[in-house]
Amino acid sequence: MFKKISLSASFLLLLSGCGYQVMSDRDYLKQFVPIKGQAVTVVEKKGDISLRAKVFDSKSCNKIFKKNLIKKGIQPIQLSFENNGKDTYILRNSYIDAALVPTNRVAKKLHWNTSLICVPTAIVGLIFYWPLALVIVPSMAIGFSKSNKKINKNLKYNGLNTWGGDVEIPPYSKVSKYIFVDSSCQGFPFDVSVMCQESKELVTFSIR
Known part of the structure; x- marks a missing residue:
């Protein structure tokens, strides 16, 4: 027995x-912190603020998310902003020129x-x-x-919540957020903008 x-x-x-x-x-x-060398990295600097965008491939997707989201038509991208100035910048989903997949669906x-x-x-x-x-x-x-x-x-x-809510990038800080792009209706390149809270001007980056 x-x-x-x-x-x-x-x-x-x-x-x-x-x-x-x-x-x-x-x-x-x-668990969702990217590992160096497992994603295509795009870096762009505009004045005091810079953007590092990590575009994940299938291997890094499996490593970080435990599933290949790319095969499911979802392209994960990590947006990492570094603000080296005295102004505060705002990121919101409407400033991203891409078809975003809601995080609850992901x-x-x-x-x-x-x-x-x-x-x-x-x-x-x-x-x-x-x-x-x-x-x-x-x-x-x-x-x-x-x-x-x-x-x-x-x-x-x-x-980054697709139903709203601003993300602040305070002076002399680093802020990182994931976005998920619907690859069936959105390709590269596309633009990501942040707004300077003081001047209300948009700073635009291109992800290629």
Whole structure:
């Protein structure tokens, strides 16, 4: 009996992917920090403010987001602004001349499919040893649900919200945000602008 339970447990864990880890919020937010050399970087400087845009390829997409968003028609780009002047600049989605994908839609693309994983595992578990399945499957479902919530939180924190809300770039600071471009209806180049809060003038950068 013990051998049967052990084999059943091993099999259920194998089916579940053995791989979900519910990370802390801090560790999960760190997960989206790009790694050098894994993205095409565009740098442009206009006066006191400069923009470094990282355009991700499939490899860096898989590394950072754990899924290839490019295959799903979404091009991730990290916009990193450095303000070396005394003026404050404003970034908003209407200043980006591109078809942006809402971060909540991107999050759904990154979510674990709980039903697709848990239902087959439950069926096989019930065949081999149902008491163990009743313990493991609910735990898996809770774990995947927590991971999906962390993805939502991550994109809300790191992404540029498409429903509004200004992003301030204060004097002598660095600000970084992710944008997600619909590659099916938007190509390169496109412009990204920021507004000087004091003069109300737009400073425009081109991403190629």
